[in-house]
Amino acid sequence: xxxxxxxxxxxxxxxxxxxxxxxxxxxxxxxxxxxxxxxxxxxxxxxxxxxxxxxxxxxxxxxxxxxxxxxxxxxxxxxxxxxxxxxxxxxxxxxxxxxxxxxxxxxxxxxxxxxxxxxxxxxxxxxxxxxxxxxxxxxxxxxxxxxxxxxxxxxxxxxxxxxxxxxxxxxxxxxxxxxxxxxxxxxxxxxxxxxxxxxxxxxxxxxxxxxxxxxxxxxxxxxxxxxxxxxxxxxxxxxxxxxxxxxxxxxxxxxxxxxxxxxxxxxxxxxxxx
Amino acid sequence: xxxxxxxxxxxxxxxxxxxxxxxxxxxxxxxxxxxxxxxxxxxxxxxxxxxxxxxxxxxxxxxxxxxxxxxxxxxxxxxxxxxxxxxxxxxxxxxxxxxxxxxxxxxxxxxxxxxxxxxxxxxxxxxxxxxxxxxxxxxxxxxxxxxxxxxxxxxxxxxxxxxxxxxxxxxxxxxxxxxxxxxxxxxxxxxxxxxxxxxxxxxxxxxxxxxxxxxxxxxxxxxxxxxxxxxxxxxxxxxxxxxxxxxxxxxxxxx
Amino acid sequence: xxxxxxxxxxxxxxxxxxxxxxxxxxxxxxxxxxxxxxxxxxxxxxxxxxxxxxxxxxxxxxxxxxxxxxxxxxxxxxxxxxxxxxxxxxxxxxxxxxxxxxxxxxxxxxxxxxxxxxxxxxxxxxxxxxxxxxxxxxxxxxxxxxxxxxxxxxxxxxxxxxxxxxxxxxxxxxxxxxxxxxxxxxxxxxxxxxxxxxxxxxxxxxxxxxxxxxxxxxxxxxxxxxxxxxxxxxxxxxxxxxxxxxxxxxxxxxxxxxxxxxxxx
Numbered sequence: 001x002x003x004x005x006x007x008x009x010x011x012x013x014x015x016x017x018x019x020x021x022x023x024x025x026x027x028x029x030x031x032x033x034x035x036x037x038x039x040x041x042x043x044x045x046x047x048x049x050x051x052x053x054x055x056x057x058x059x060x061x062x063x064x065x066x067x068x069x070x071x072x073x074x075x076x077x078x079x080x081x082x083x084x085x086x087x088x089x090x091x092x093x094x095x096x097x098x099x100x101x102x103x104x105x106x107x108x109x110x111x112x113x114x115x116x117x118x119x120x121x122x123x124x125x126x127x128x129x130x131x132x133x134x135x136x137x138x139x140x141x142x143x144x145x146x147x148x149x150x151x152x153x154x155x156x157x158x159x160x161x162x163x164x165x166x167x168x169x170x171x172x173x174x175x176x177x178x179x180x181x182x183x184x185x186x187x188x189x190x191x192x193x194x195x196x197x198x199x200x201x202x203x204x205x206x207x208x209x210x211x212x213x214x215x216x217x218x219x220x221x222x223x224x225x226x227x228x229x230x231x232x233x234x235x236x237x238x239x240x241x242x243x244x245x246x247x248x249x250x251x252x253x254x255x256x257x258x259x260x261x262x263x264x265x266x267x268x269x270x271x272x273x274x
Numbered sequence: 275x276x277x278x279x280x281x282x283x284x285x286x287x288x289x290x291x292x293x294x295x296x297x298x299x300x301x302x303x304x305x306x307x308x309x310x311x312x313x314x315x316x317x318x319x320x321x322x323x324x325x326x327x328x329x330x331x332x333x334x335x336x337x338x339x340x341x342x343x344x345x346x347x348x349x350x351x352x353x354x355x356x357x358x359x360x361x362x363x364x365x366x367x368x369x370x371x372x373x374x375x376x377x378x379x380x381x382x383x384x385x386x387x388x389x390x391x392x393x394x395x396x397x398x399x400x401x402x403x404x405x406x407x408x409x410x411x412x413x414x415x416x417x418x419x420x421x422x423x424x425x426x427x428x429x430x431x432x433x434x435x436x437x438x439x440x441x442x443x444x445x446x447x448x449x450x451x452x453x454x455x456x457x458x459x460x461x462x463x464x465x466x467x468x469x470x471x472x473x474x475x476x477x478x479x480x481x482x483x484x485x486x487x488x489x490x491x492x493x494x495x496x497x498x499x500x501x502x503x504x505x506x507x508x509x510x511x512x513x514x515x516x517x518x519x520x521x522x523x524x525x526x527x528x529x
Numbered sequence: 530x531x532x533x534x535x536x537x538x539x540x541x542x543x544x545x546x547x548x549x550x551x552x553x554x555x556x557x558x559x560x561x562x563x564x565x566x567x568x569x570x571x572x573x574x575x576x577x578x579x580x581x582x583x584x585x586x587x588x589x590x591x592x593x594x595x596x597x598x599x600x601x602x603x604x605x606x607x608x609x610x611x612x613x614x615x616x617x618x619x620x621x622x623x624x625x626x627x628x629x630x631x632x633x634x635x636x637x638x639x640x641x642x643x644x645x646x647x648x649x650x651x652x653x654x655x656x657x658x659x660x661x662x663x664x665x666x667x668x669x670x671x672x673x674x675x676x677x678x679x680x681x682x683x684x685x686x687x688x689x690x691x692x693x694x695x696x697x698x699x700x701x702x703x704x705x706x707x708x709x710x711x712x713x714x715x716x717x718x719x720x721x722x723x724x725x726x727x728x729x730x731x732x733x734x735x736x737x738x739x740x741x742x743x744x745x746x747x748x749x750x751x752x753x754x755x756x757x758x759x760x761x762x763x764x765x766x767x768x769x770x771x772x773x774x775x776x777x778x779x780x781x782x783x784x785x786x787x788x789x790x791x792x793x794x
Contacts, residue, residue, distance in 0.1 A: 008627070008650055009670050024346075031343040032406045032483075036351075038398040039407060076294035083291045131509055135388070135476050139493055144317050145310075149298045223388045227479055227490075230298075233389075237480075240392050248393075256384050273280060435619035438581050439692060440609025440636020445643050449632045453621035 053245025057253060066235065067254055074231035074258070077149050077224075078217040081156025086210070088161035093168035096122040099177060100194050105184035123169070129162025138224040152229030156217050167209055175201045207273050211266045218262050222255055232258070320498035324506060333488070334507045341484035341511060344402050345474035348409025349467045353459070355410065356417035363422035379422075383415030391477040402483030409470050409477070420462045421455075428454050460526055464519040471515040475508045485511070531557040531696060531728045532578055537587035539573050539752075547573035549752040550587070555730060560722055562743035562760075563732040566772050570752040571732035572616060575700045578730065579613040580604060592695060609636025612694035616701040618685035622674035626665070626684055629673060630656040633692035659687040662717050678705035683714065690721060697722060699731040703738070711735070715742040736768060 096119050098104055103112035111119070134155050141151035172194075180197030184190065225233015232255055239247040359379055362371040390408035398404045433450030437443065478486020485504055492500040532555040539548040547570045555561055563571050576582045577589060580596040589596050594607055612633075620629045627650045635643055645651065653669070660666050663683040673681065682705050689697060699718065703711035715731075719742050722729035733739045739746055740760045748755040748763075748771045756767050 008653060010625070011649060014648065028343040028347055031340050031402065032347050033401055033403040034347060034406055035398065035403050036407070038394075038403070072297065076297045079291055079294040080298060080300065083294070131512065132505065133472055133476050133508075135479060136489065136505065136508070139479065139490070140317075143493055144314050150300055153298065153300060219386055223386045226388055226392065236389065237392065240396060243396075252385065252389070255389075256381075259384060269283070272283060431615075431617070431619040432621050435613075435615060436632060436635055437605075438579060438608060438613060439611075439633065439694075440605050440607075441632075441643075442605070442640070444640070445635050448644065448647055449624075449628070449635065450619070450621065453624040457623065 054249040057249035058246035070235045077152045077221040084157035085160035089164035092165040097169035097172040099172035105181040126165040134159035147228040149230035321502040324503040325499040337485045344405045345470040351410035352413030355414040359418040360421035364425035379418040387412045391482045392480045400481040405477040405482030533590040537584045540585040560729040562739035565749035569749040612689035614699040633688040659691040
């Protein structure tokens with residue numbers, strides 16, 4: 001009795017888990033060709049020489065002009081992309097959300113079978129639009145409409161309409177439905193019931209989320225530049241290819257500054273309007 | 275006064291939107307014109323018959339495993355480095371180290387994964403190693419900060435008790451703090467892994483291996499059939515990892 | 530002198546005086562109970578004796594060493610020979626009982642052994658023996674969060690028993706237990722102290738338990754020692770003075786030890 005009782009019941013599972021982890025990790029390391037040594041900047045590898053060029057960051061006037069233009073372009077891509085995304089997301093969210101369901105008003109919040117069926121394709125579309133990473137869309141659009149900011153704007157518009165649409169729909173559903181239901185039961189149309197009953201409650205949250213997404217759009221614009229969608233990202237890509245460490249350093253600093261300013265501005269907006 | 279300011283702000287936003295469109299010189303009319311839409315339509319149509327031949331599927335499988343390995347290893351490495359940096363960032367070793375480690379973590383976090391990947395391709399050459407390192411570096415910043423916050427909010431009594439009976443600080447951490455912290459750390463790791471699998475698919479665009487590199491190559495060669503297979507594989511991978519992560523969270527991260 | 534506190538005072542960070550010029554001498558192998566009203570400073574006194582807190586003034590000497598004149602490393606070694614049972618057991622909820630008990634010897638094991646113990650418990654028999662003395666042998670592999678308050682306190686005590694210190698300090702070790710279990714646990718502690726010549730100092734709320742199990746009683750009130758006498762000589766007047774303005778538990782039948790069957794819980 002003592003011998004059996006002294007055996008740790010967790011011993012077997014832990015051993016098994018360890019064996020499993022090694023069995024998975026070993027080929028994993030092999031597949032990913034992991035080599036941490038390249039991170040150490042010694043004079044022999046590319047990294048060392050490249051990093052050494054980072055100081056001082058480039059600051060000649062001609063380059064600064066390019067930098068400013070690229071930054072403005074990134075801001076513009078993000079803003080224009082968000083505007084288009086909203087154009088698509090608002091109607092989509094209104095259609096997809098159960099908050100506007102007429103049948104739900106008289107069934108305690110659960111739409112009829114037909115109601116759910118009709119909403120399903122729109123929800124599916126929104127999920128599909130946001131599942132494909134925006135950079136894949138950017139790559140596709142660069143092939144379709146050529147290099148430059150247009151591809152970036154369209155990519156953001158499509159992905160973010162999916163994101164915004166889905167989140168808006170969920171926000172509409174998460175608030176108290178009874179005011180809107182009461183209005184619908186009194187004979188008002190869906191949109192009016194929504195505008196008077198649900199919208200006042202959720203406006204602040206909608207705004208807050210939208211501004212947060214605008215910040216993300218700025219970061220996304222920079223990333224998409226790497227596949228040719230214009231802005232700061234495209235310039236960084238060019239400089240990396242040309243091994244111009246100083247330029248890369250300046251642009252990274254500019255990017256960090258941009259992100260910081262966007263963060264502050266979004267806080268201000270959210271505070272003022274929400 | 276308040277209303278006026280808010281109205282002004284909204285007007286300013288409207289102006290900014292219009293200015294953006296004009297600055298970029300985007301001609302939406304031209305983009306939305308019949309000819310342009312037809313061109314895009316034809317382009318999309320070429321995607322609608324994916325290449326599902328056995329040979330190509332084998333290549334896709336290899337690419338998927340490579341992407342999976344990149345994301346998993348990158349997240350794992352990030353967890354290790356993250357906890358190492360989280361200890362000073364939570365103030366355990368004094369104020370100057372706290373500021374330095376927080377600065378480092380913020381820097382790692384602010385630079386997007388793709389930019390890291392481009393830099394890593396320079397250092398490590400093309401291939402999945404660059405992708406793994408890029409994910410590891412960026413995610414270290416994210417996880418390090420989350421871990422530091424969790425560390426700051428954990429009760430100190432168990433660790434203090436171990437110190438009081440003669441244990442050294444490392445043991446006090448392992449026996450007193452870690453058991454409480456481990457489920458939270460695991461939850462953060464799984465959440466980042468879900469995100470990293472999406473990123474890993476994409477890092478190949480700058481040469482960091484995996485499905486992304488396959489997509490980039492096939493799009494550059496105008497092989498839309500192959501490209502659409504890769505996109506399908508990406509979606510499947512994301513779905514699988516999301517499911518695995520949710521299951522793991524349910525199993526090991528009981529509240 | 531195993532424990533000697535000379536003119537010890539403790540002032541908390543918020544300015545409150547927890548202890549005022551307390552003098553205490555406890556010899557090796559003695560068993561002492563500290564009683565007093567809430568806020569008297571019992572916990573502070575025990576923490577002081579355990580070298581957990583540094584006295585604001587005065588000197589503390591434990592096991593022949595002047596604790597706060599030692600280097601940090603020497604003090605850590607000294608602390609491994611002092612065991613403190615905390616009032617609220619400092620056990621992580623998700624840790625298993627076996628690991629929590631084995632943690633008692635962390636001050637004595639090497640680093641490698643300690644880390645290995647996390648992966649696989651190295652002395653299951655020893656942990657079981659310590660828990661069995663407190664009737665918790667069957668909870669060896671349970672998680673701490675699955676135990677009740679009284680059971681957790683007993684695990685905390687088992688940890689200190691496993692540590693096998695030379696000085697055993699207990700801060701309200703039986704506060705969450707019913708009277709029968711509390712009495713049983715105190716006898717276990719008392720017997721352990723006697724068999725291994727360990728100095729035992731415990732703070733208790735229940736006066737009857739203190740008088741029943743400990744030969745020497747120290748009464749603490751408002752941070753000062755009111756009386757320090759053998760338990761047989763503790764009178765009603767002394768207790769009244771100690772607990773003035775507090776409801777007093779009647780200690781009439783407390784002198785005879787309890788002889789009741791211990792129920793298996």
